[in-house]
Amino acid sequence: MFVDSHCHLSFPELHGRIAELRAEMAAADVDRALCICTTLEEFPTVQALATSYDNFWCSVGVHPDNEGVAEPTVEDLVERAALPRVVAIGETGLDYYRLAGRTVAQMEWQRERFRRHIRAAALTSLPLVVHTRSASEDTLAVLREEGAGRVRGVFHCFTETREVARAALDLGFMISFSGILTFRNADELREVAREVPLDRCLIETDSPYLAPVPRRGKTNCPAYVPHVAAKLAEIKGLPLADVAAATSANFERLFGLPALKAVPP
Numbered sequence: 714m715f716v717d718s719h720c721h722l723s724f725p726e727l728h729g730r731i732a733e734l735r736a737e738m739a740a741a742d743v744d745r746a747l748c749i750c751t752t753l754e755e756f757p758t759v760q761a762l763a764t765s766y767d768n769f770w771c772s773v774g775v776h777p778d779n780e781g782v783a784e785p786t787v788e789d790l791v792e793r794a795a796l797p798r799v800v801a802i803g804e805t806g807l808d809y810y811r812l813a814g815r816t817v818a819q820m821e822w823q824r825e826r827f828r829r830h831i832r833a834a835a836l837t838s839l840p841l842v843v844h845t846r847s848a849s850e851d852t853l854a855v856l857r858e859e860g861a862g863r864v865r866g867v868f869h870c871f872t873e874t875r876e877v878a879r880a881a882l883d884l885g886f887m888i889s890f891s892g893i894l895t896f897r898n899a900d901e902l903r904e905v906a907r908e909v910p911l912d913r914c915l916i917e918t919d920s921p922y923l924a925p926v927p928r929r930g931k932t933n934c935p936a937y938v939p940h941v942a943a944k945l946a947e948i949k950g951l952p953l954a955d956v957a958a959a960t961s962a963n964f965e966r967l968f969g970l971p972a973l974k975a976v977p978p
């Protein structure tokens with residue numbers, strides 16, 4: 714059984730396809746998924762998924778790329794985090810990939826938003842789902858300033874260097890690998906994956922994006938997460954069953970969930 718630790722089932726590409734997606738998950742032995750929130754506006758939809766199906770959970774947070782949306786206060790996050798089936802704060806973090814003509818100094822609003830998420834994670838003791846792109850140094854710096862020792866969590870859809878991976882592990886975070894691990898040009902990332910201890914690895918799809926080989930180019934969905942697990946198993950020279958069991962146990966441990974024995978109907 715596999716767990717998709719990060720997906721966006723409320724995004725337009727997948728919206729209205731829940732029954733079909735769940736059937737595909739069951740057929741692919743994917744028994745659980747964490748539905749990730751990216752705006753406060755989206756949160757009710759994401760939470761409804763988690764309260765409607767007992768193998769879905771959700772997070773609350775505002776993605777660093779989202780501008781022109783409600784800016785969350787620490788209280789906004791803490792309040793929603795107390796609602797049923799909310800097991801994480803995020804996704805949050807820093808993304809300097811699309812500066813759109815701005816300097817890094819002008820992205821203080823993003824760092825501020827990230828700080829509020831870290832404070833909410835510390836207050837609620839929930840794990841933080843961290844997104845970082847072209848901003849690893851600042852991501853680690855802000856985490857250390859705000860949260861070192863107080864928050865745990867995961868660096869999701871990891872694409873950074875082994876140094877960043879080590880720093881994240883030193884901060885007590887897990888590392889989540891996505892379909893990128895299967896891409897032809899991802900040799901460096903596969904080297905990183907080889908070094909991350911299995912008891913600190915998660916797997917995810919980040920659906921609807923980044924469909925793994927051999928589904929590359931298709932709309933991604935949780936049912937494809939076994940392809941990520943298979944690549945991780947190949948890299949580590951381990952049986953697929955071991956990777957499935959370890960990443961599922963890591964998911965339960967990080968998000969405080971009970972071990973699940975069977976797929977609910």
Ligand SMILES: [Zn+2]
Pocket residue numbers: 804843844845869870
């Ligand atoms: Zn992300």
Ligand SMILES: [Zn+2]
Pocket residue numbers: 719721749804919
């Ligand atoms: Zn995401």
